[in-house]
Amino acid sequence: MATYVSQYSTTGFYRAPVSKGLMGALFVTCTAIHVPLLSHLRVYLICQLPNTFTSGEVWRLFTSQAAFPETKDLICAALLIYYFRVFERRLGSKKFASHLFATSLISLALQVPLILLIRSTGWSSYHHGHLPPGPYGLIFPLFVPYLCDIPRMTRTHILGIPITGKTLTYLVGLQVCSTSFPTAVAAFCSIAAGLLYRWNVFRIQDWLVIPDWLARLTNLTLGRLLASSPPADGPMGATLEIQRQEQMERLEHQMLLQRARDGPPRQNTGQGYAERLVGPEMQWGEQGANGHPRRRRANDFPNLFNPNEARPNNRIPPSEENVTFLTSMGFSRDRVMRALQTTGNNVEAAANMLVNDV
Numbered sequence: 001m002a003t004y005v006s007q008y009s010t011t012g013f014y015r016a017p018v019s020k021g022l023m024g025a026l027f028v029t030c031t032a033i034h035v036p037l038l039s040h041l042r043v044y045l046i047c048q049l050p051n052t053f054t055s056g057e058v059w060r061l062f063t064s065q066a067a068f069p070e071t072k073d074l075i076c077a078a079l080l081i082y083y084f085r086v087f088e089r090r091l092g093s094k095k096f097a098s099h100l101f102a103t104s105l106i107s108l109a110l111q112v113p114l115i116l117l118i119r120s121t122g123w124s125s126y127h128h129g130h131l132p133p134g135p136y137g138l139i140f141p142l143f144v145p146y147l148c149d150i151p152r153m154t155r156t157h158i159l160g161i162p163i164t165g166k167t168l169t170y171l172v173g174l175q176v177c178s179t180s181f182p183t184a185v186a187a188f189c190s191i192a193a194g195l196l197y198r199w200n201v202f203r204i205q206d207w208l209v210i211p212d213w214l215a216r217l218t219n220l221t222l223g224r225l226l227a228s229s230p231p232a233d234g235p236m237g238a239t240l241e242i243q244r245q246e247q248m249e250r251l252e253h254q255m256l257l258q259r260a261r262d263g264p265p266r267q268n269t270g271q272g273y274a275e276r277l278v279g280p281e282m283q284w285g286e287q288g289a290n291g292h293p294r295r296r297r298a299n300d301f302p303n304l305f306n307p308n309e310a311r312p313n314n315r316i317p318p319s320e321e322n323v324t325f326l327t328s329m330g331f332s333r334d335r336v337m338r339a340l341q342t343t344g345n346n347v348e349a350a351a352n353m354l355v356n357d358v
Helices: 017-034 036-045 071-091 093-120 136-149 167-177 181-198 201-207 212-226 240-262 273-278 320-327 333-342 347-355
Strands: 154-158 161-164 284-287 293-295
Touching (some): 017 036, 017 071, 017 093, 071 093, 071 167, 093 136, 093 201, 093 212, 136 167, 167 181, 181 201, 320 333, 320 347
Antiparallel strands (some): 284 293
């Protein structure tokens, strides 16, 4: 039997080893630069342009991206990585790693000339030309697919402003990039890199990728270390909407199996899938004026469409068979009893109420 999964459940880093490794690396590097014995490593986060090129220390362009110097930025970045791990599940680890690799290089290539241009203007607030430390090029490009691919669902309104499930993610990103003007520049270039990658400018998605041999080697060496066990309730979809749909599909499958065990299938009477699923007791009422069966309307089932309405006395009491069937899916007995009482012992309608938390 399938078990019930709350729509607010999480599956950790299952099928997201790259995201897990990236978050772990950020915690390690940030912790290292704050340990007194390793505090000298902070100098490797400094990258001043154009001195980096004139002194031959081009490697500072990459070491400056290794860690966030502030703990608050680390925490916000870790939250963003956790939110964005859904893209690794959708794309696969190799393609997701290629996305991070390509966008980080493109972001760095955009930041350097832009910082040099701003520095040449003599702007007093940015005359040092420092490259902001932190892996902005790994995180902020993912806001592009997050904006374009994750559906926007309004939850509530505050002063007329719609609040969606994505609002918190945008606020966390705003907190990270608003630390200073250099961080805002880095975030802007990173988002631009995400757009260039999405539009496949110069076909960068085809040639700026992780090699197959490197992906296989990494999987053999770090795969087990970064692997996460599947959730006890089975893999779930990448978004809450997909998870809800998967729950309904599992319940419908169990109901159809239950009906098949209860007796032989009914003859085909031209009914559609929905009519066969809910059963005849929910489809047709008494004879109409023209002698044809009248389809039931919403007001024929007041408790189904208005769960807060009191149950009429002529409702069928919950059967122990239906109670056992729904409780075996993971629902509590109290919730099952209330749902069956509300729907007149209709197991399909009760299951729908339980899944949707009505």
